[in-house]
Amino acid sequence: MQSVIHVDLGERSYDIEIAPDAIDQLGERMRSLDLGKKVLLVSNPVVFRHYGDRAMASLRDRGFEVAHCIIMAGEQYKTLNSIQKIYGQALENQLERSSTMVALGGGVIGDMTGFAAATWLRGMNFIQVPTTLLAMVDASIGGKTGVNHPKGKNLIGAFYQPRLVLIDPKVLKTLPAREFRAGMAEVIKYGVIWDEALFEKMERCDRLDQLRFLPEELLHDILVRSCQSKVDVVVQDEREAGLRAILNYGHTIGHAVESLTRYKVTNHGEAVAIGMVAASRCAVQLKCWDEACDARQFELIEKTGLPTKLPSNLDIEKILETLKTDKKVKDGKVRFILPKRIGEATISDRVTSDLLREILPTLQ
Amino acid sequence: MQSVIHVDLGERSYDIEIAPDAIDQLGERMRSLDLGKKVLLVSNPVVFRHYGDRAMASLRDRGFEVAHCIIMAGEQYKTLNSIQKIYGQALENQLERSSTMVALGGGVIGDMTGFAAATWLRGMNFIQVPTTLLAMVDASIGGKTGVNHPKGKNLIGAFYQPRLVLIDPKVLKTLPAREFRAGMAEVIKYGVIWDEALFEKMERCDRLDQLRFLPEELLHDILVRSCQSKVDVVVQDEREAGLRAILNYGHTIGHAVESLTRYKVTNHGEAVAIGMVAASRCAVQLKCWDEACDARQFELIEKTGLPTKLPSNLDIEKILETLKTDKKVKDGKVRFILPKRIGEATISDRVTSDLLREILPTLQ
Numbered sequence: 001m002q003s004v005i006h007v008d009l010g011e012r013s014y015d016i017e018i019a020p021d022a023i024d025q026l027g028e029r030m031r032s033l034d035l036g037k038k039v040l041l042v043s044n045p046v047v048f049r050h051y052g053d054r055a056m057a058s059l060r061d062r063g064f065e066v067a068h069c070i071i072m073a074g075e076q077y078k079t080l081n082s083i084q085k086i087y088g089q090a091l092e093n094q095l096e097r098s099s100t101m102v103a104l105g106g107g108v109i110g111d112m113t114g115f116a117a118a119t120w121l122r123g124m125n126f127i128q129v130p131t132t133l134l135a136m137v138d139a140s141i142g143g144k145t146g147v148n149h150p151k152g153k154n155l156i157g158a159f160y161q162p163r164l165v166l167i168d169p170k171v172l173k174t175l176p177a178r179e180f181r182a183g184m185a186e187v188i189k190y191g192v193i194w195d196e197a198l199f200e201k202m203e204r205c206d207r208l209d210q211l212r213f214l215p216e217e218l219l220h221d222i223l224v225r226s227c228q229s230k231v232d233v234v235v236q237d238e239r240e241a242g243l244r245a246i247l248n249y250g251h252t253i254g255h256a257v258e259s260l261t262r263y264k265v266t267n268h269g270e271a272v273a274i275g276m277v278a279a280s281r282c283a284v285q286l287k288c289w290d291e292a293c294d295a296r297q298f299e300l301i302e303k304t305g306l307p308t309k310l311p312s313n314l315d316i317e318k319i320l321e322t323l324k325t326d327k328k329v330k331d332g333k334v335r336f337i338l339p340k341r342i343g344e345a346t347i348s349d350r351v352t353s354d355l356l357r358e359i360l361p362t363l364q
Numbered sequence: 365m366q367s368v369i370h371v372d373l374g375e376r377s378y379d380i381e382i383a384p385d386a387i388d389q390l391g392e393r394m395r396s397l398d399l400g401k402k403v404l405l406v407s408n409p410v411v412f413r414h415y416g417d418r419a420m421a422s423l424r425d426r427g428f429e430v431a432h433c434i435i436m437a438g439e440q441y442k443t444l445n446s447i448q449k450i451y452g453q454a455l456e457n458q459l460e461r462s463s464t465m466v467a468l469g470g471g472v473i474g475d476m477t478g479f480a481a482a483t484w485l486r487g488m489n490f491i492q493v494p495t496t497l498l499a500m501v502d503a504s505i506g507g508k509t510g511v512n513h514p515k516g517k518n519l520i521g522a523f524y525q526p527r528l529v530l531i532d533p534k535v536l537k538t539l540p541a542r543e544f545r546a547g548m549a550e551v552i553k554y555g556v557i558w559d560e561a562l563f564e565k566m567e568r569c570d571r572l573d574q575l576r577f578l579p580e581e582l583l584h585d586i587l588v589r590s591c592q593s594k595v596d597v598v599v600q601d602e603r604e605a606g607l608r609a610i611l612n613y614g615h616t617i618g619h620a621v622e623s624l625t626r627y628k629v630t631n632h633g634e635a636v637a638i639g640m641v642a643a644s645r646c647a648v649q650l651k652c653w654d655e656a657c658d659a660r661q662f663e664l665i666e667k668t669g670l671p672t673k674l675p676s677n678l679d680i681e682k683i684l685e686t687l688k689t690d691k692k693v694k695d696g697k698v699r700f701i702l703p704k705r706i707g708e709a710t711i712s713d714r715v716t717s718d719l720l721r722e723i724l725p726t727l728q
Contacts, residue, residue: 091519122510
């Protein structure tokens with residue numbers, strides 16, 4: 001099974017390639033893009049231990065000079081400090097504008113490497129080799145890069161497109177189950193907002209809480225359909241002027257939850273799952289979609305082993321306050337993404353603080 | 365006298381407006397761009413004292429909510445630390461994606477404000493109100509933004525276009541003479557690489573070392589022709605793939621000089637003047653242009669009161685070493701911009717370390 005999804009963004013176009021053992025093809029694929037010979041591979045300790053040698057060997061076999069930079073994993077390390085560490089390696093290895101930074105890791109490594117590539121020498125080549133399900137179906141696609149500010153997630157960043165996204169489904173075997181489930185939250189999101197068939201395929205599978213319960217074909221399907229969903233939206237709205245906002249379904253409350261628990265209690269996918277439950281209930285209340293759909297989404301989230309309740313001790317007023325610093329605020333109004341039917345969502349400014357004060361306690 | 369230069373960069377197009385007292389039109393001009401109502405004005409202490417009130421009043425009169433952020437002037441403050449200060453103000457004033465950062469100041473303020481605007485919330489509106497000659501004719505146009513790294517100038521940055529550049533020639537009256545001359549270095553550069561008529565106009569003026577010796581019309585001409593020169597080049601090559609490199613005439617040696625003297629001995633324009641003298645002599649040696657042109661350029665630089673010698677105690681081997689970390693390095697070769705005739709320049713990789721070892725001592 002091998003699939004290529006072309007992302008058509010004019011001069012910033014690139015391919016997403018999904019194939020088993022793709023990691024061993026990294027050097028060959030980069031060769032065909034006519035990049036300079038210097039490469040800085042950025043990874044985290046665990047991923048690098050598993051796959052660093054294969055990726056570096058593949059690059060060296062094709063004549064690249066490879067240096068590497070290891071950054072700690074986790075949202076709490078997604079800071080300008082880590083970016084400075086990458087800059088230091090770029091300087092030490094005398095990277096040039098024609099050189100390439102390769103992100104080998106999850107969303108945090110991808111976001112940081114992308115931001116470093118966007119801002120070192122005012123922009124160099126950048127390639128994503130995502131190793132978590134979350135990064136494969138979401139973070140590695142669409143050109144959002146950046147780091148957290150002490151007071152909010154992803155406040156610092158740039159839109160910067162990679163030259164290639166290389167997805168090797170086999171690396172998911174070493175992914176902890178909890179991280180696999182986190183990625184599934186985004187997959188469920190695509191089902192709800194964009195791809196009814198994807199949603200139904202997942203409904204037909206008995207268990208979704210661990211990789212081993214998924215038939216190989218379903219996994220490939222999930223990767224292809226999720227990436228395609230994101231690409232469909234991104235090519236229509238690269239810089240998040242309108243449509244792209246629907247990808248934030250579940251993320252408005254989700255970001256607030258992550259931020260208030262300092263990225264230590266829930267991971268991103270879990271926070272999104274909670275956010276989707278909240279947004280879905282708001283949508284029912286606003287008669288935007290029906291209770292049957294709400295129940296189907298709830299069941300899928302539960303079957304995936306994702307949380308549907310807010311972390312304990314989280315003050316609802318603090319959530320409301322945090323929403324005000326969200327990037328999705330426009331002229332003071334928080335814009336929510338609400339589902340309309342399985343496979344379609346809309347942007348709404350009808351979710352008031354009062355409605356949230358009614359809905360959020362049902363998630364406690 | 366009032367001139368508008370349109371910069372045609374597709375969806376990133378914008379106007380450069382040159383008019384006396386333009387600073388009082390800031391609010392009105394921004395109103396016509398349909399921007400959000402929040403504005404963060406970034407300036408340095410001296411410029412803000414002179415023009416801050418007028419700029420802020422103009423904005424408030426047109427209904428904008430204005431906050432301001434004062435950053436110390438000077439290359440040594442052009443760091444990620446200062447960017448973090450701007451981020452802090454952006455957060456405190458709850459800027460949104462539709463909000464605008466306005467740079468009121470010289471090149472350092474413009475570069476930093478632009479980089480902050482490019483990277484806060486992954487990009488917000490950005491407007492340049494340059495107050496130095498250098499910023500008016502060079503730094504504010506073309507979308508280069510960024511900060512210095514402890515080990516090199518402008519290593520961190522992004523290409524990010526402003527929505528408007530507003531130039532008020534009258535603010536040059538408060539500019540120190542040394543800074544005026546620094547700006548003239550870039551004007552001379554445009555004459556050499558692009559605009560023979562501009563070069564000849566300056567040759568016909570007896571003294572160029574102080575603003576008061578320039579007739580008002582010549583000043584307007586200098587601003588318009590310099591901006592137009594830069595725009596001509598930038599619209600053909602926004603991201604510095606080829607042609608745009610000619611704007612770096614004098615900058616290769618210039619950057620090394622600035623960096624090695626830690627931005628304390630020569631300012632940017634002075635360093636560029638020295639760099640132009642060096643590049644011109646290399647070009648003579650390579651039979652790329654003739655001695656008569658070299659002499660005409662030298663005379664213009666002297667008439668402007670700009671330095672033509674390297675700062676004392678500067679080790680030539682250290683200059684050669686510093687060139688290796690220059691962004692203009694490609695596959696290990698330093699690319700130099702060399703003049704061909706008054707009004708035309710070319711990119712060359714024929715300037716070897718040996719040639720520089722021969723030429724640079726003549727500037728000592």
